[in-house]
Amino acid sequence: MKLVVAIFRSEKLSDVLEALFRAEVRGLTIARVEGHGGEVEPVETYRGTTVRMELSEKVRIEIGVSDHFVNPTVQAILAAARTGEVGDGKVFVLPVEKVYRIRTGEEDQSAVTPLFPPRENE
Amino acid sequence: MISPLNGADTAWMLISTALVLLMTPALGFFYGGLVRGKNALNTMMMSVSALGFVGLAWALIGYSLAFSEGTSFVGGFSHLALVGVGLEAQGTIPHILFMAYQGTFAIITAALISGAIVERMRFPPYLIFISLWSILVYAPVAHWVWGGGFLSTMGALDFAGGTVVHINAAVAALVAALMLGPRKDYARQAMLPHNVPFTVLGAGLLWFGWFGFNAGSALSAGPSAALAFANTMLAPTATLVVWTLLDLRRSGKVTAVGAATAIVVGLVAITPAAGLVSPISAIVLGAVAAVPSYFGLLWRARTRLDDSLDVVAAHGLGGTVGALLTGVFAEKAWGSPVDGLLFGNPKQFGIQVVAILVVGLYSAAASWSILKVVNVFAPLRVSKRDEGLGLDVSQHGEEAYVRGEGALLILKDALPSVVVAAATAATAVSLGVGGRS
Numbered sequence: 195m196k197l198v199v200a201i202f203r204s205e206k207l208s209d210v211l212e213a214l215f216r217a218e219v220r221g222l223t224i225a226r227v228e229g230h231g232g233e234v235e236p237v238e239t240y241r242g243t244t245v246r247m248e249l250s251e252k253v254r255i256e257i258g259v260s261d262h263f264v265n266p267t268v269q270a271i272l273a274a275a276r277t278g279e280v281g282d283g284k285v286f287v288l289p290v291e292k293v294y295r296i297r298t299g300e301e302d303q304s305a306v307t308p309l310f311p312p313r314e315n316e
Numbered sequence: 317m318i319s320p321l322n323g324a325d326t327a328w329m330l331i332s333t334a335l336v337l338l339m340t341p342a343l344g345f346f347y348g349g350l351v352r353g354k355n356a357l358n359t360m361m362m363s364v365s366a367l368g369f370v371g372l373a374w375a376l377i378g379y380s381l382a383f384s385e386g387t388s389f390v391g392g393f394s395h396l397a398l399v400g401v402g403l404e405a406q407g408t409i410p411h412i413l414f415m416a417y418q419g420t421f422a423i424i425t426a427a428l429i430s431g432a433i434v435e436r437m438r439f440p441p442y443l444i445f446i447s448l449w450s451i452l453v454y455a456p457v458a459h460w461v462w463g464g465g466f467l468s469t470m471g472a473l474d475f476a477g478g479t480v481v482h483i484n485a486a487v488a489a490l491v492a493a494l495m496l497g498p499r500k501d502y503a504r505q506a507m508l509p510h511n512v513p514f515t516v517l518g519a520g521l522l523w524f525g526w527f528g529f530n531a532g533s534a535l536s537a538g539p540s541a542a543l544a545f546a547n548t549m550l551a552p553t554a555t556l557v558v559w560t561l562l563d564l565r566r567s568g569k570v571t572a573v574g575a576a577t578a579i580v581v582g583l584v585a586i587t588p589a590a591g592l593v594s595p596i597s598a599i600v601l602g603a604v605a606a607v608p609s610y611f612g613l614l615w616r617a618r619t620r621l622d623d624s625l626d627v628v629a630a631h632g633l634g635g636t637v638g639a640l641l642t643g644v645f646a647e648k649a650w651g652s653p654v655d656g657l658l659f660g661n662p663k664q665f666g667i668q669v670v671a672i673l674v675v676g677l678y679s680a681a682a683s684w685s686i687l688k689v690v691n692v693f694a695p696l697r698v699s700k701r702d703e704g705l706g707l708d709v710s711q712h713g714e715e716a717y718v719r720g721e722g723a724l725l726i727l728k729d730a731l732p733s734v735v736v737a738a739a740t741a742a743t744a745v746s747l748g749v750g751g752r753s
Contacts, residue, residue, distance in 0.1 A: 205704045208505045228722060236705075237726070238713045249722025277701075 195306045196264050197290050198257045201229065202275035202283030207253045213274035214257075217266045221306075222257040233281030252283060258293055258306040322408035328537035329409045329417055335528025336420035340367055340427050342525055346518025346576065347431050350625050353510040354706025355435045356716035362430035362442060369443050370426045370450040374419040381455035383418065388466040390456045407535050417532060418458070425481045426450045431625035432489035435507075436499050436703055439711040441694035445686060449488060453682045457484050457675055471654060472671035473646055473664065475544065476533035478588025478639040479675050486632030487676045488683040489623060495687050496696055498622030500703050512572050519576035523552065526583045530590035540651050544590035548583065551602030555582030558606035577630060581609045584634035589642040592652035597645035605637045636672055643668035 202210065204226065214222065228249040235246040259267050264287060271285050295305040344363035351359045370378075376397050384400075386392035395401055398415065406414040426446040433442075460467040461474050474480055501507055509515060530548040534541035559578030563570045585605030586598055593601065613629035623629070643665040646656035655661040687696065702710035709715060 203704075208501075230722070235724075236709050236713070238709065238715065238718070238723075240714065240718075244726045245723040246726055247722060248724050279701075 195258065195260050195290050195293060195303055197288040198259055198264065198267050198271075199254065199286040199288060200257075200271045200275070200283065201227065201252050201254045202271070203277065203281065204251050204253045206275045206277070209274040210253075210255070210271055213270040214267065217270040219257060219259065219263060219267050219270065222255050225254045225256075227252050227254045231281045231283060233279070250281070258290065260303050260306050320405040320408055321410065322536070324537040325408040325535070326410065326413065328541065329413050329532060329535065332528035332532025333413065333417045333420055335525045336417070336424065336532065337367075337525075339420075339522055339525035339529065340364075340424045342518050342521030343424060343427055344518070345514045346522060346580070347434065347625055349511040349514030349516075349518060350509045350573070351434050352507055352706070353717055354708055354715075356510060356708065357714055358439070358707035358711055359430070359434045361439070361712065362434070363427040365439075365443055366423050366427035366430075366446055369447045370423045371419055373447045373450050374422045374455075375415070377451050378422055378455040379415050379418065381451065382422075382458040383415075383463045386459065386463075388464070388469060389460070390465075391459045391463055409535065414535070417535075418462075421477060421481060421529075422450050422454050422458070425454050425477075425485050428482070428485035428627060428631060429489045429492060431627040432493040432623045433496050434624045435707060436496055436698055437696055438694065438698050439707075441690045441696050444690050444694060445492075448686050448690070449683060452686060453488065453679055454480075454484065457678065460675070461671070467671050467674065470670070471664070471667050473592055473642050473652065473654070473656075473668065474588045474639065474671070475591045475642070476530045476587045478584070478635045478642065479671050482584050482587060482631040482635030483639065483672055484675055484679045486628050486630075486635060487679040489627035490621075490632065491680050491683040492687060493621060493623045493628075495684070495691075498620060499624065500700055502622045503620070509573060512576075515576045516572055519579045523548075523579055523583060526587075530583075530587060534591050540591045543595075543650060546595055547586050547590045547593065547598035550595055551586035551598045551605075552579050552582030554599045554602035555579070555585065555606045558603045559610060562606065562610050577609075577613070577626070578606060581605055581630050581634040584631050585638035585641070587635070588639045589645060592642060592647070592650065593645040593656075594647055594650050597641075597647070601638065601641045601645060604641065605634050608633045608637055639668050639672050640665065 200210075207224070229252050230249055231252075233250065235248055235250075238245055238247060255271075257267055268285055268287065276282055293302055293305040294300070340363050344360035347363065348356050348360040379398070379401070380393055380395035381391045384391040384393070384395040398412075401411050401415050403410050403412060405411065426449055429446065429449070430442070456465075458480050459465045461472060461480050462468065467479075472479070499507070527545055527548055531541040531545035534544055556575060556578045559574055559581070560570050563574050582602045582605060585601055589598065589601060609629050612633045613626040616623060616626060616629055642656065644657040646652040646654060646664060647659055648655050654664055657665045690696065698707065698710060
């Protein structure tokens with residue numbers, strides 16, 4: 195099993211969630227974060243004070259997935275979060291040592307497998 | 317000779333003018349709360365800028381076209397740049413005060429249109445559009461009904477602007493929404509109001525200002541103003557109650573956005589009738605007006621018409637119901653120049669229908685033409701990327717809810733000239749690609 199961590203544009207959140215649900219990926223955590231990905235910073239002015247907004251709002255999602263889900267998850271995020279401009283974000287896939295499902299105490303593979311198995315064609 | 321000027325009338329009209337002016341920033345809050353946070357300032361600025369651009373256009377050109385001697389279709393040029401608008405009496409108040417009072421109407425009417433085109437229109441063409449619209453559409457229509465034009469000769473009743481203000485603005489809004497097309501996320505993503513308390517605040521301030529709008533339209537501090545004042549209080553109470561009951565029946569829950577909308581619909585509906593109908597008629601009128609607007613905006617949300625903040629449902633339908641029922645409930649006993657259908661004068665209803673159709677058709681044709689021409693010189697629509705980024709950053713270079721972390725001060729002498737150039741260039745912000753929800 196793996197932990198997929200993705201950081202991308204917050205305006206793409208709806209698209210990514212839709213793509214993940216289509217790929218039957220259920221169960222994720224979302225955090226609103228700020229960061230910088232090398233993009234050109236917007237310039238803003240407040241009463242003569244001109245500033246460059248170095249940090250822009252991004253969304254970070256974390257999904258614990260069983261092995262056969264890793265690729266569909268990553269592909270769904272890549273396709274849905276891409277605009278082609280600098281600042282689209284990153285996807286990280288991390289190894290996971292142990293996972294427990296709190297409700298049942300299930301461990302590892304069974305703890306990150308959705309309650310309903312994925313469709314055959316996915 | 318006794319001066320026709322009356323101190324009490326003048327005092328009331330001074331207050332009324334300030335009350336109506338407050339309605340425009342109030343509208344900014346009403347609309348601003350209903351959009352997403354990344355477009356809050358842009359939406360509010362659409363109202364705030366109308367104070368400047370339409371107010372100035374009114375003083376320089378609009379007032380003359382609306383209220384100076386002219387033909388039955390448009391006023392003349394004798395009051396251009398306020399020439400001949402002085403301290404002399406216009407009715408019982410100083411002419412200059414009459415001009416200012418009417419100017420506040422022009423401002424809010426143009427600002428009302430913005431509700432249909434929020435979150436996607438470039439700001440410079442918006443400014444050009446409302447300035448031209450106030451001169452080419454609002455001023456002539458005001459002349460037809462209030463400045464001695466053909467609709468007033470025909471006997472159309474419009475006490476405070478149901479046709480001139482609300483139907484006129486709503487038709488322009490419908491045309492503008494169709495020409496700009498829906499927002500890119502429309503019907504694809506949920507677009508929720510970012511600050512419902514602002515909307516409730518805006519509705520409250522609108523109601524407060526509307527006492528000046530309706531009771532001030534008596535242009536005096538007498539019984540007619542008192543009747544309009546009471547009706548402005550009573551009609552929205554009925555609308556609010558009926559709207560609440562409809563909400564309860566539909567979903568079992570009474571919504572705050574619904575209540576704020578109901579208040580505005582009630583105020584819109586009573587506007588043309590305010591000083592012409594009995595208080596009980598006003599209550600019936602307010603109650604009836606809730607129904608078409610309530611179902612109108614439910615229906616609209618299922619269509620491809622992105623009249624984003626439902627200007628047509630609230631002001632178009634509410635204004636039409638009000639204008640029609642004015643022709644039904646008007647009573648000589650309550651100060652109306654003629655009786656309505658219910659009091660033995662069915663002809664008045666027909667006159668109201670004609671006035672609504674004439675104003676609606678003219679507003680549609682003229683608004684369409686103005687937008688077409690403006691679009692040639694200044695494209696109306698923002699780019700998809702700017703729309704995603706939000707219009708606050710892309711159009712104004714500001715954010716409504718800025719945190720300030722990561723904001724680097726740009727000092728002219730401390731940074732490479734390329735950055736300074738970017739900071740001062742008007743287009744710099746459109747380079748930004750940082751996402752904001």
